[in-house]
Amino acid sequence: MLFSAEISDFRTVHNVLRAISFKDYAILRPTEEGLKFTLEEMKSVEISAYVPRNMFSYYRIADNADVSFKISMKVFTECLNIFGDEGNPSIKLSYKNEGAPLCLIVKHSEENITVDCEIKTLNADDSPDFSLAEECNLNKVVFNANMLTEVLQRLDNGADDITISLNPDPPHFTLSTTGIAGESKVNIPRQSDSITIFQCQKKSSWKYAFHHIRQILKVMNYANKVAVFSGETGLLGLQLVINSDERQMYVEYYVTSLFGDG
Incomplete structure (x- = not known):
C-alpha cells in the first residue's frame, strides 16, 4: 500500500x-506533511490546497515512496458529499500501487x-514539486479575509482585468x-x-485577468487570513489560511500577470 489515511470530519x-x-x-500528492491537491490552467494559474x-x-505513506496521481475532482468531491449534510461521516482513503484506483x-x-x-x-505529469513562493519574494501584505473578499466583490465584475499596485508610500495598496x-x-x-x-x-503595479482573481473568491469565503505576495516578474501569490476545529488547512493560488510596469 503506497498511501492510506482516515479523516473523521471532512466537511471543511x-x-x-x-x-x-x-x-x-x-x-x-501525499507527502509527509499532508495531502496536497493541485490544479493548473494553461501555465497561467495554479492553485493548491493543503490538508495537513x-x-x-x-x-501513512510507504517508506521512500514518491506518490502522485491525477483524479477527477468532480468525482472525488461527489464521493465526499455522498451523504449530503446528514450526520458526521468518516472517510478512509487508500492507494495500493501506481495505476490502481483511489x-x-x-x-x-x-x-x-x-x-x-x-x-x-x-x-x-512529470513536473517538479517546488514552490512558486520563491518568485513572490518582493512584497507581502496580510489581510483579514472578509475585508479583502468584500473589496473584490465591490469592484466592477464586468471588467476584463484588474490592476494590483503596492507602494511603500501612500496609497499603499490599490485595486483598480x-x-x-x-x-x-x-x-x-x-x-x-x-x-x-x-x-x-x-x-509595483501589474494587471491580471479579473476572472482569474474571481476564481479564488469562492474559497476565500472560508478563509480567516489572506497573504498577498508579489515579485519582480509580476507573478501574484495568494495564501489563504482556513481554520477548522483548531487546525489549519491552506490554499495557495498563483496567477501570472498580463502586463505591467514592474
Missing part, C-alpha cells in the same frame, strides 16, 4: 476542494451505512478596474485595521 475539506475545482482534474497531516486520525470508504456513523467508491487515477461603467478603484492604507502585515520593498 470538502467545501474547500469544491470551491477550487475550476478544472476537471487535479494532481493529488494533523487533520487526519490516521495517515479507494474511498465513506461511513455514516449514525446510520451505520458504508459506501465503497473507486476513482480511476491517471499518471501525473476599468470597464464599461468606468474606473473602479479602492485604496487601502497600511494603517488599516484589516492589514496585519505590510512589507513593501519596491513599488
